[in-house]
Amino acid sequence: MDGQATVFIDGEAGTTGLGIRERLRGLPVTVRSIAAEHRKDPSARRDMMESVDIVVLCLPDAASRDAAGMVESIARAGGRAPRILDASTAFRVDPDWVYGFPEMGQGQADAIRTSRRVSNPGCYPTGAIGLLRPLVLAGMMSPDHPVTINAVSGYSGGGRTMIEAHERDGGPAFDLYGLTLEHKHVPEITRYSGLSRVPVFVPSVGHFPQGMIVSIPLHLDMLAGPVTGADLRAVLAAFYAESDLVSVEDAGPGLIADTLAGTDRMELRVHANDARRQAVLTARLDNLGKGASGAAIQNIALMLGLAPSARPA
Ligand SMILES: NC(=O)C1=CN([C@@H]2O[C@H](COP(=O)(O)OP(=O)(O)OC[C@H]3O[C@@H](n4cnc5c(N)ncnc54)[C@H](OP(=O)(O)O)[C@@H]3O)[C@@H](O)[C@H]2O)C=CC1
Numbered sequence: 001m002d003g004q005a006t007v008f009i010d011g012e013a014g015t016t017g018l019g020i021r022e023r024l025r026g027l028p029v030t031v032r033s034i035a036a037e038h039r040k041d042p043s044a045r046r047d048m049m050e051s052v053d054i055v056v057l058c059l060p061d062a063a064s065r066d067a068a069g070m071v072e073s074i075a076r077a078g079g080r081a082p083r084i085l086d087a088s089t090a091f092r093v094d095p096d097w098v099y100g101f102p103e104m105g106q107g108q109a110d111a112i113r114t115s116r117r118v119s120n121p122g123c124y125p126t127g128a129i130g131l132l133r134p135l136v137l138a139g140m141m142s143p144d145h146p147v148t149i150n151a152v153s154g155y156s157g158g159g160r161t162m163i164e165a166h167e168r169d170g171g172p173a174f175d176l177y178g179l180t181l182e183h184k185h186v187p188e189i190t191r192y193s194g195l196s197r198v199p200v201f202v203p204s205v206g207h208f209p210q211g212m213i214v215s216i217p218l219h220l221d222m223l224a225g226p227v228t229g230a231d232l233r234a235v236l237a238a239f240y241a242e243s244d245l246v247s248v249e250d251a252g253p254g255l256i257a258d259t260l261a262g263t264d265r266m267e268l269r270v271h272a273n274d275a276r277r278q279a280v281l282t283a284r285l286d287n288l289g290k291g292a293s294g295a296a297i298q299n300i301a302l303m304l305g306l307a308p309s310a311r312p313a
């Protein structure tokens with residue numbers, strides 16, 4: 001690539017877009033923007049897309065699909081089509097897109113590096129897949145294990161509308177939602193965890209801006225073989241041994257959701273009571289960090305051949 005790589009963030013003024021913009025200061029790239037009054041103008045966006053190396057879509061699902069269609073139409077017309085990183089849910093289980101979770105296993109970082117279309121993982125799925133996939137791949141958890149995933153997110157997870165509802169109107173303090181059991185993240189959690197049985201997913205939002213805990217209770221006797229908490233921890237620790245963003249930490253009797261706010265890291269824990277044959281797996285992250293903008297920066301750095309040496313701290 002000649003000169004500095006160019007990036008356009010479609011949806012730059014939104015919650016995820018702003019986080020990516022801020023983090024891009026740490027990479028040797030030029031960010032191109034559309035004047036605020038034209039930021040939703042399709043022809044201005046199309047022209048901008050044609051002028052950059054990567055377009056990052058930080059839009060609602062429907063708008064992301066339209067934007068990806070614009071990129072395809074540029075390619076069909078013989079124009080200079082950019083590579084795409086999409087932050088929405090629109091393409092996360094689409095076989096024509098690469099799932100942007102580099103820690104997912106051997107070869108995933110390389111697949112991201114060379115793909116023209118990368119889908120940034122969801123915030124809850126980052127925690128759930130991060131915990132479940134190593135156990136399924138190790139044969140410790142059967143793909144049809146009846147998994148339940150509980151999770152709490154900071155209110156920034158709901159984007160500008162939810163942020164305004166909490167900061168202007170003050171609440172609610174704690175909101176259990178997704179109780180139709182059809183949350184948009186369930187397909188990607190099932191697929192990339194390697195599960196054949198669809199997990200029960202129970203998300204919630206608390207009255208704090210950023211942070212997330214994903215927790216998965218387990219009856220150890222339902223796992224494959226005489227598994228202990230130490231065995232679960234050993235599998236996770238080996239899986240993430242090379243990762244500088246995902247770590248396996250000692251478990252205590254409690255866990256606070258917003259401790260990692262402002263970071264791009266994720267911490268995994270196994271809280272086990274072997275005498276009771278029970279454990280709870282937890283993932284703690286910032287929904288806007290490793291759950292969104294931090295993961296996007298990791299993927300952009302890979303796509304531009306800047307990782308790992310140019311990865312921002
Ligand atoms: N917040 C989070 O924790 C996470 C969010 N995501 C995903 O990222 C995407 C963006 O979410 P988030 O940043 O939270 O949402 P926001 O609502 O904060 O931002 C969305 C942005 O997109 C703009 N926009 C909406 N429609 C169009 C359009 N047709 N053309 C151009 N711009 C448009 C909005 O402008 P305006 O406000 O003027 O309508 C706004 O600036 C979503 O798909 C979400 O699922 C991913 C991971 C985590």
Ligand SMILES: CC(=O)N[C@@H](CCC(=O)OP(=O)(O)O)C(=O)O
Binds near residue numbers: 158162
């Ligand atoms: C608290 C809250 O509302 N969270 C959102 C998920 C965050 C998000 O926007 O989803 P992605 O991470 O897939 O983009 C929700 O449950 O719909």
